[in-house]
Amino acid sequence: MSTTEPAVLDAGHGGERRLHPMSWLFVLLQQLRQFIFPLVALVFFGRGDRNELWPLIGVGVLVVVSVWRYFTYRYTVQDDRLVVRSGLLERSARIIPFSRIHNVALQQSLLHRVFRVAEVKLESAGGKRPEAEMRVLALDDALALESLVRRAGQAAPGVASTAAATAPERRRLLHLPPAELVRLGLISNRGLVVVAAAFAGTMQMGPQDAGPRVMEELMRAAGEQLVGYGGAHGFDTGDYIVAGMALLALAAAALRLLSIVIAFLQFYGFELSEEGRRLTVERGLAARWRTSVPRRRIQAWTLREGVLHRLFKRRTLQVDIATGADPSSGQRPVHELAPVATPEACDGLVEHLLPRGGWSRLEWIPFERRAWWRLMLPDIPFALLASAVLAWRFGMPGMLALAWLPWAAYLARRRIAAAAHARNAVLVAVRDGWWSRRWRFAEIDKLHVVALQRSPVDRRCGTASVLLDTSGGGLNSPPLRIPFLPLEQARALHALLAAEIARRPLRG
Secondary structure, eight states: OOOSOOOOOOTTTSOEEOOOTTHHHHHHHHHHHHHHHHHHHHHHHOOHHHHTTHHHHHHHHHHHHHHHHHHHOEEEEOSSEEEEEEOSSSOEEEEEEGGGOOEEEEEEOHHHHHHTEEEEEEEOSSOSSOSEEEEEEEHHHHHHHHHHHHHHTTSOTTOHHHHHHSOOOEEEEEEOOHHHHHHHHHHOOHHHHHHHHHHHHHHTOSSTTHHHHHHHHHHHHHHHHHHHHHHHTTOOHHHHHHHHHHHHHHHHHHHHHHHHHHHHHHHTTOEEEEETTEEEEEEOSSSEEEEEEEGGGEEEEEEEEOHHHHHHTOEEEEEEEOOOOOGGGTOOOOOEEEEEEOHHHHHHHHHHHOTTTOGGGOOOEEOOGGGHHHHHTTHHHHHHHHHHHHHHHHSGGGGGGGGHHHHHHHHHHHHHHHOEEEEOSSEEEEEEOSSSEEEEEEEGGGEEEEEEEOOHHHHHHTEEEEEEEETTOOTTSOOEEEEEEEHHHHHHHHHHHHHHHHHSOOOO
16 A cells, blocks of 8 residues: 555545445455355255356346445545435435544555555544445545545644645654564464464364364374374384474474464554654555554553563554444554564654653552562462362372462562552553563543452452553453552542542543
């Protein structure tokens, strides 16, 4: 997807516009994906010549619907809004103010790139579905519409044409060269996720237990081949151990290689840029994906640093965006501002995007060291249950599972020593983890709720937790929670933040 500056649409004077002439083909392909299984079933299970015509009739109906959509879909660019008209028998007109559009997403599959077209989705913060979904526009028109929405959304109402005429300077904040994508693949576990998903899909394949039987047969055949090879070459016990370790190493290398391939497919040409008050992310190898979002829609920030991150001296910077998008709808808002970058680059991004936050100058307050056993509590029942089951199955050697408890205690002590929280006039932040580190922070102006929570253990120990809630957090977003505070300190922090939230306007 070209990132060169497109010609700007003339807001208010462009008249009605149509989709790309080939848009019907992409709508047809989208519909065929939904009906492919019924059509295949008709082809293979239909009886007689007459029934075999039904798949062709079904495809013909879908072609008519797709062409119908092309001729009945119109959009008009006005001074401060976009008007979308669709339908022939049942007509609808959707008026979308530019100020309500919070995310502009451009998507290109490989076929889109062949025809130089793009799918455009205009998304708001409150909707479960896009406000407008244009499938498809010519690439130049798509980029021009994105540019117009981006600029008009930054201007005051009624002056969108002026905003479109004066383009803010575009600045590139981060670019990932191929070497960084290799590091991302080595750091991430995307290959393992894909293999696990494929394994789960295979287990669900076919009727009843067909999937498990297929996997069992494959594993048995592979085992017989390995044992037969070892027997033919006179392997002893040590040779089998070495061979097993070599196979594990080969599997691990294959998974990392797969992760690198996936990293290139997803993040090739990754670029984070800034234009005015909007951030734009573009990435992808075969399929390209480009989306922009106002900086004000960022609700919370997360810095991650795992063991492999530290080995390569890298971190990951993620954000939560205020959007009502349903993950099942296929919408993909900005999530990773830096999939992988040096700690200095991540801190520089935070300082640039939150200039008033004073991120590098935060004064971190450690938690009380004696709270380490609270972090260890979830491991105790797991270790006891595992040791009981193993002892019942293998006798006294199964009690070795209790050796996990000293290691869990050591990890808990290291975690509590590294954990801390911080607050200034702009930010509130929590730091956690030792083996894998995480920093979670948000602007006080973005907080929606401040809650004081006390578990039975908290009441026993005279402590409490302060839970801070923002808009936009997903299932994978960790909570912004300050635990293990002495009760009086937690109440004071809760009252202070509640007063700040009540006093300040919600920024959103």
